[in-house]
Each structure stands twice: as structure tokens, then as C-alpha cells.
Amino acid sequence: MIPRYSRPEMVAIWSPESKFRIWFEIEAHAATAMAELGIIPKDAAKKIWDKGRTAKFDVARIDAIEAEVKHDVIAFLTHLSEIVGPEARFMHSGMTSSDVLDTCFNVQLTRAADFLIDDVDVLLAALKRRAFEHKFTPTVGRSHGIHAEPTTFGLKLAYAYAEFARGRERLIAARKEVATCAISGAVGTFAQVDPRVEAYVAKAMGLAVEPISTQVIPRDRHAMYFATLAVIASSIERLATEIRHLQRTEVLEAEEFFSEKQKGSSAMPHKRNPVLSENVTGLARMVRGYAIPAMENVALWHERDISHSSVERMIGPDATVTLDFALARLASLIDRLLVYPASMQKNLDRLGGLIHSQRVLIALTQKGVAREDAYAIVQRNAMKVWGGEANFLELLKKDPDVRAKLSDKELEANFDLDHHFKHVDTIFTRVFGSA
Numbered sequence: 001m002i003p004r005y006s007r008p009e010m011v012a013i014w015s016p017e018s019k020f021r022i023w024f025e026i027e028a029h030a031a032t033a034m035a036e037l038g039i040i041p042k043d044a045a046k047k048i049w050d051k052g053r054t055a056k057f058d059v060a061r062i063d064a065i066e067a068e069v070k071h072d073v074i075a076f077l078t079h080l081s082e083i084v085g086p087e088a089r090f091m092h093s094g095m096t097s098s099d100v101l102d103t104c105f106n107v108q109l110t111r112a113a114d115f116l117i118d119d120v121d122v123l124l125a126a127l128k129r130r131a132f133e134h135k136f137t138p139t140v141g142r143s144h145g146i147h148a149e150p151t152t153f154g155l156k157l158a159y160a161y162a163e164f165a166r167g168r169e170r171l172i173a174a175r176k177e178v179a180t181c182a183i184s185g186a187v188g189t190f191a192q193v194d195p196r197v198e199a200y201v202a203k204a205m206g207l208a209v210e211p212i213s214t215q216v217i218p219r220d221r222h223a224m225y226f227a228t229l230a231v232i233a234s235s236i237e238r239l240a241t242e243i244r245h246l247q248r249t250e251v252l253e254a255e256e257f258f259s260e261k262q263k264g265s266s267a268m269p270h271k272r273n274p275v276l277s278e279n280v281t282g283l284a285r286m287v288r289g290y291a292i293p294a295m296e297n298v299a300l301w302h303e304r305d306i307s308h309s310s311v312e313r314m315i316g317p318d319a320t321v322t323l324d325f326a327l328a329r330l331a332s333l334i335d336r337l338l339v340y341p342a343s344m345q346k347n348l349d350r351l352g353g354l355i356h357s358q359r360v361l362i363a364l365t366q367k368g369v370a371r372e373d374a375y376a377i378v379q380r381n382a383m384k385v386w387g388g389e390a391n392f393l394e395l396l397k398k399d400p401d402v403r404a405k406l407s408d409k410e411l412e413a414n415f416d417l418d419h420h421f422k423h424v425d426t427i428f429t430r431v432f433g434s435a
Helices: 008-013 014-035 044-054 059-069 072-084 086-091 097-133 153-178 195-204 220-246 275-289 291-295 307-335 341-349 354-366 372-384 392-398 406-413 419-420 424-432
Strands: 139-141 146-152
Touching: 008 097, 008 307, 014 044, 014 059, 014 072, 014 406, 044 072, 059 072, 072 086, 072 097, 072 354, 072 372, 086 307, 086 406, 097 220, 097 307, 097 424, 139 341, 146 153, 146 419, 146 424, 153 220, 153 424, 220 275, 220 307, 275 372, 307 341, 354 372, 354 392, 354 406, 372 392, 392 406, 406 419
Parallel strands: none
Antiparallel strands: 139 146
């Protein structure tokens, strides 16, 4: 995690202090369940809670023990026994390290998912507000980067809203997928720990019981989680790329907010660069990069190995912290995005009416002209406009093949910009609902 691209609330989930607190809660809940089943004394379970609930775990002390024993869970349990006292011997009974590590990791991932869902909600609110603000702001739609037909800037933002709404649903599903608990002991057979202990811990930690674990929770769950983060990151990049294109000097239809004392270049004082969009584009690449190692973690040896462990220690915090930052930055960018309707209109007019070529094509076919012939008629006039020869409508009015089928009034009716926006309300209702 790099502080420059981190927010403290998400970082806190992955701190050693948070991790050890979760480890303690898993162990303490397990002790409570065992006490209720008569496996360990009830006084011992109470003592574990009483001593550990308010304890401040000494990270440096745990690290020092781990340097000796070369095992993180044993180091923690040793330190916890220093806090709890003799009753500590009843902790971790029948359990294995993965019971603690995997359950904790899933707790952290679900908490991170909650933050990410909130982040998407903030972004959705910004997109919705700006989409309605520019619901009927005309702009040119482009295919292959080339002017195609008119659209509205509100529709551009509505596309993004719908995409992130789908991302939100995927996040909810990914959270559910990874929110499982395993307290099943060595090789996952429950030979030394009662399945009711697992059920108790799962409920206490807000998780579901893992139906079958092989000492580790199956990593296909985690692969889906990180794949979901990667897809959301791709959606971030798609929107950021659109903004970067729209801010190009030759286009300048929208622009990132530029504060009074902000500087765009160390060499050129005139520069106003889309640095935030470029930044989140780069962060999206990083988040996508974490999906592949998560998928490679699925194939572990037999009932357990720890080849996944080093990977998850890195990608867990890095992917969630980075995506959290990118979503927050994108929401702020959209919220303050500068939009230039006059530039949009200028670009719409730039090709002298060529954006209406399809309507003329359809009008000719409706007058009995074969489609291939109509296409050739319209295209030959359009290519003259590309070459700089006058206005499209004027050329069509002078074309004898067009005049034979369409009057000036009929031609002009096909150059009505509002025609392209007659179903905007329908699209908005589909995306945002009828309210």
C-alpha cells in the first residue's frame, strides 16, 4: 500500500492491530462455543474474553516471537497467553492455523467490500446528478473515434451509471461469495473440533459456514472476489478514458476541474492536463493485475499448502485499498467535471451536417430508391464535404437524384437534431427508474 493512493479507513482494515483483534475474536468465540459444549471450562472462556477484550496487542512483541518460532499464529497465541494467563491453554483447541487465518482474511475482505459498495454508491450519485443535469445537452456520438450521430452528454453519463450499477451488484455477490468461515481443524475433517464451534464462530463474525473446507477455504471464492474488483477497475478506466479524450485540446467538450493555484506543467504554464483521469487509469491497471494471482491461488496441493499466503498478504490490502482510492477519486472528478455545451455544439456542426447522413439515406429508401443506390447518392455528397466542398444539406439540394425524390422541406426535416433525442426519456427511465 502506498500512502499517496490510500485512504485511512480502508488501510485500517489491513493494519496489524486490526488483524490481531480479529484473530482474538475468532479464538475467543471458539472458546465460548467449546465452553457451551462442555469441552473447556466456562470460567476459562470467560477469562479469555475478560483479559483479551480490552487488551492492546503488542505488535512488536508478536513480531519478536515470530522471529524466533517462524510461525505467525503461534507467535500471536504465545503473546495472547502472556495476557490471558494459565487459561490460555484452552485456546485453539482442535483448531489449526488456517482456521484463524482464512476466517480472518474473509472478515477483512467483507469489511473492505462494504467500503467499496459505499464508494460505488457515492460515484453513482454523482453520475446520476450530472446525467440529469445534461440529459438533453447535445453532443456528437463517435464510433472508431469518428463523428457518427448525435447523442447527449447525459446519455454518456447514463451509460456509466448503468455499468457501475452492475458493478455494485457484482460486489454484493462477491462479498457474499467470500463471506465464509472455516473452523474445521487439520485437513478439514472436524476430527478434533466440533462443527458446532464453526457454526457459532461464523454467526458471531457475520459469516456463513463453509460447507466443506480442506483445512483451507476454497480459493475459487477469492478468485471471484478479485475478478470482480478487476471488472470494476475496468469500468473506472473506461469512464476515465472517455474524459481524457473529451479533454483533448481539439475536442474540449469536458474538462477536469482546475483549481486556482493548480499547475499543469513544470515547463509550460498554459497546460491543464487530465491528470486525475490518467491517475485512475493507472490504478485500474494495478487492480486488474491482482486478479491473475488470485486465480492462480485456486490450485493448491492436496488439502492445503501455503503458496497462496504470500500472494494474499499483498493483493488483499493492495487491491482493496487501491480500488477504494480510485473510486473516490473518480466520484470527485465526476462531481466537479467542467462541461462545455458550446464546444459540443461546435463539434456537432464541424462536419457540415454529415451526422444526419443516415436519416437522408432512410428517407430516400422510403421514397422507393434501392438501398444500395441511396447509399451511393448520399455517400458521394458526403465525401465532397469531407473534402471541404460546402455544406452537406446544400450539396444534397443540388443533387438531381436527391431532388427527384425529396423536396427542400423534406430534406431539411432530416436535419432536425431533436429527432435523435426522442427516446432519451425512455432510456433514462430504463436506467434510473420512473421516479
